[in-house]
Amino acid sequence: MARVALLVPCLTDADAVSNDVLGMYSALEARGHDVCIFAFFWNVSGPKVRHFTKIERFIDHPSALLIYHHSTGWGEALGIVRQARCRRIVKYHNVTPPEFFERIHTDYVNACRDGRRQLVEFARAGCDLYLFDSRYNMRELMFEGVHEAASFIIPPFHKIDRLMELNADLAVLDRYSDGRTNVLSVARLAPNKGHAALIDAFAVYHHHYNPASRLLIVGKVDERLSIYADSLRLRAMDLDLANSVVFCGEVPDSALKSYYLLADAFMMTSEHEGFCVPIVEAMAMSVPVVAYGSSAVPGTVGKAGIVWDDPDPDLLAGSLDRMVSDPEASAALGKMGRVRYESRFTREKIESRFMTALDHLS
């Protein structure tokens, strides 16, 4: 039994990095390790969480293990990882390039810029292991000098099992089960998520293929990025889609399940992703995926969805049309997604890969 410290700036109950931390926590605790999460801010109950300033005493032994999750700029973490005398692991979830937030919010620009700068420092810190959500993330850190032998690709832990077991929200099902085609996209409203391309593609589909269609955009709106959210609403209005694009905001898991059940197709046009958990959720729910293949998206979808090299609105709209009008192709893609989920992204598979990687420490 060893002491394992999981270090992360923020731990909340609805983001991919936090879900990964919580998944690691459960997996390690189940194996009898003394696990504790250290964070600057947290709002989850259940796991043992302490303020990050108390981490030094916890890992003050060579047999202890420190796992830091890097996804944004956090100077204190860099100091902790550098000074730790125990075994050290960095899990890299990717940092959004700051350019996406230019002229939108300086907090984001600064956090992302710091995160990118610190990436080089983490690569040079000579940690025992580097874990990555995707090959795309791994390439970035290898470019900064991380050795391949110390690198492992471990998809992030998620809460899809829980989503599958939940009862769907009937009110949501009733509201949108009106015979119209539902196209779903799940991503927080942030400028790197490519919602403009999503709305453009849907506009082509709606006006040129299927006027009885609706785009459901599920995702949290950060108050600091409200200007971006407003620009999307204006864009939808400009394209005559005011009544066909629904901004659902952040929704509870039961409602999220309903949206997946309602979806005829899942569309993702994000411009920068380190992994993209919503795509895996869609695959697990057998919803056919149509996506723009930027950053880590092609690696996550594999050959279980329609991925295009450009966010061409015509091609994306044509793909949606094919998914809606060809039930055989749609169902086959849904099944392929489900098979891919079962073969790669179930909790058991991820846990097994994580433990195999940890075995290499000893």
Added chain:
Amino acid sequence: MSQSQQELAAGEPELAVLPVDSAQRISEAPALSHLQTPKKKRGQRRQAASQSHDTQPFDIAGLKAEIRASVDEKRSRLPSNALLARRSEARSLSAARNSVKAGVSALDNNPDAQNVDDELAREQISSVDWLAIDASLTRVRQHVEIGGSVPELSRLKGPVRHAARLVAAVILLVSRFLTNRQSAFNIAGLTALHQLAEGIRRMHLSYAHQIQRLEKQLSQLRKQQEESTQARARSFKRASREDLKP
């Protein structure tokens, strides 16, 4: 790929081709039993797929080629550029309107002339650069409190830095009778600005909604007017023909 990664990847090959038995397994998996959808068409789709794709692999590359071909064909008949360039059209129409105001009468022959007023109104509303306003307010917010914290002075090192920070703290303390009032003034001003900006942004959205609604009503009215004109023309022709009868 390192040896350890190869070990990890060994059991999970890419799913280029859907194996027959795995497709069947999924269709029978208990985990899917709760995925009952309220839509009939999804059930039909599953049935269709189980009939055709359980026995043969699915070719994604072929599907993409088919989609690309049909999209190319559709694009040649119905280009999407016109649809997606509505905003830029609005800008060019506004430019045309401005040139009319400047004394150029070319717009009288423009078939889009009737829409120009609407487009101009929309353009005026869209011309506020909210991104710039928000970015400026954020910058102001960062400097609103004067003397709230002692500067880091990270360029100095060791005891010099400590001494310099101590001096800075004393200066800040002494000047607090001034900085407190200035901070209060800054906060009040910024709050007012923020409220104004939020209010105007809400108005902006609501105006945009209204304009869109009015545009729709206007186009309906034009359509009705067109129809009634045509009806009147038809009845006039009919009456004329009857008048010409011997």
